[in-house]
Amino acid sequence: MSGLEGIPIHIQTAPHAGANAQAILAELETALQALLDTGKEHSIDLRSLPLLPGELDYLQHTLGTGEVRVEIDALGKSDVRETAYRGVWWVAHYNTLDEVMAEFIEVSFCPDIVRAQRDDVRESLDALSARLAGNEE
């Protein structure tokens, strides 16, 4: 899989190159406005779009790199990066073989996946309480 970069493929894009990427940027603009107005979060599945060769790179380049980068280790890695546009996050889920399973652009104050989940917190509380009560082992 990693050998592809070694092949000098010259990708020529279609006459309207970047139209899909432009549409995504416009969607993000609307989503950011909605986040500010109503707090509604938004998510775009990059796998379900017929992106032209090179458009994903263009999108990544345009959105840039922001301040936050979170690495999650759950059923393989997940990479959550804030883009230069704050509130716009690039979320990539990898499997245990480090292959991309799903890739999203999310618009939120903080992606849900980063937060500790309520049920997990409750379990942690139980575990910690049990430990303090000297019940463990």
Place this chain on the structure above:
Amino acid sequence: MSRRPTVAEQLARQGVSRRAFLKFCAAAASLMALPPSMAPAIAEALGKLRRPSVIWLSFQECTGCTESLTRSHTPTVESLIFDMISLDYHHTLQAAAGTAAEQAREDAMKEAGYLVLVDGSIPTRDGGIYSTIAGVTNLQMLKDALANAAAVVSIGTCAAYGGIPKADPNPTGAKSVQALMDEGLVPRKPVINVPGCPPIPTVITGVLAHYLTFGEIPELDSLGRPTMFYGDSIHDRCYRRPFYDQGMFAKTFDDEGARKGWCLFELGCKGPTTHNACATTKWNNGTSFPIESGHGCIGCSEPDFWDAGSFYTALSAPADPLTLATSATVAGAAIGVGMSFVNRAKKGAAKSGHETATLKDLEK
């Protein structure tokens, strides 16, 4: 009835956190071509789901569909899905188990409500003797398996539409699962067709995940395919579509147009009439799909794609050579000449039968 554990219980037992489960559900939503906002609904549904039993029947096929699935590129999601189901019988994968595998199949069939997956078409000529497993014809085995089944998923073009075994002249009388039901040869059950030669692995698992998660048949098109994956034609989703609209076509596989990635319509691309997810889901870990690699679509997810003329003949060109043209021209010329003689004879007869009118005649 033994109580099967729910998927959530299964995962908790494996030490999987809610966060990991949420990630899995996000990936599953993407897999099922659902909007990312559906992830919580998936999580809720999966939390309640009990592992259903699945029987996989391989009939007149090349094992390409099984290859496609077992070599699929997202092991975590697929393996989780296969953790969700109880795959009780798959004769290709269980060949070494011999009679024990056949016993497992018969045991699984005792409890109604299982899912049957079929790959390969079913031969019907001469009593179906052209393909048998452990001495049982495919037709008989399908009939037995469908009796107590909840639904059947036809995986691959052979199971869905007959595929290559059914191609002209179809020596084994091969038929699709749906065709057998329509003819009343096997019990009628809901059918989901997942065609392709082979189908995209993530489409197979996506369809299974949808059925298992929501416990219902997804929305299907007129050919029984889930619209979430087969709703658009390749042409409509193709990144080369703008070239088609501009009339920029590759004329050969190595000309300037081909090198520049122009539309492959004239080289026989069947994208406009083919419904599949290749242009968006792509193959080999999202690397590319045939058109992106410079070859036209061959339409493998459509019925009778093998008999639809050459893969390299444009869709608007004749599928077969025009065998009647020469004889029709000759026959037309012959009739034309014949008619001209008839007409001349008529004219001649009229001329010779002509009588000169005299004043006397007019006064009559």
Place this chain on the structure above:
Amino acid sequence: MNEVELLNWVRGPGLNIAIGIFLLGTIWRLFEIYSLGRKKDLSAPRHTAGASGWNTIARRSLAPPGMLKRSPISYIGGYVFHVGLAIVVFLFAPHIELIENLFGLSWPALPSQVVDLATVVTLAAMVLVLVDRINKPVKRYLSTVEDYFTWAVTFLPVLTGYMAVKHLLLPYTTMLALHILSVEILLVVLPFTKLFHVFTLFMSRWYNGQANAHKGVPV
């Protein structure tokens, strides 16, 4: 029969049969018509300026003086839909591909947006011409079933082709199959109806012009 089987049939055996009947009928009628002959005109030919077969072909291709005002829809609408048909049939890329496949001839195509526009204009002109035929009492009186039939078999291929490209009403595959089927119907009936003017139009204009020129009358 599902839509793919229908498409395979119209692209294969259907097309074969349709082109067979078309060739048979066309050759037959051409032979028959041109072998009829006419009696030799033994009178001494007169010579008048502007009286010849070629002159008539040119003259009859334009509206007679005053007629354009009296019947604008017939002339303008008629011209527009004939030119439109020519653009749609001969300058749409998939059609050129078919012609190249049949005869080995090929030429550049127009962008599909231009062909789209030509199609809409053609359809509009054809509807206008039909409405005019029904509305004008004289035209309606002169019209026979064949007139409406030939209009329909010409209109349907354009309509189904447009609907296929634009994904209207039915899935593309079904519509494409219906489009090809409608063209096959057109091919089959063309030699045996007034649509045969495709082949005879200019010959008969020339013939009439030439026959009358002999008498010194420019028609």
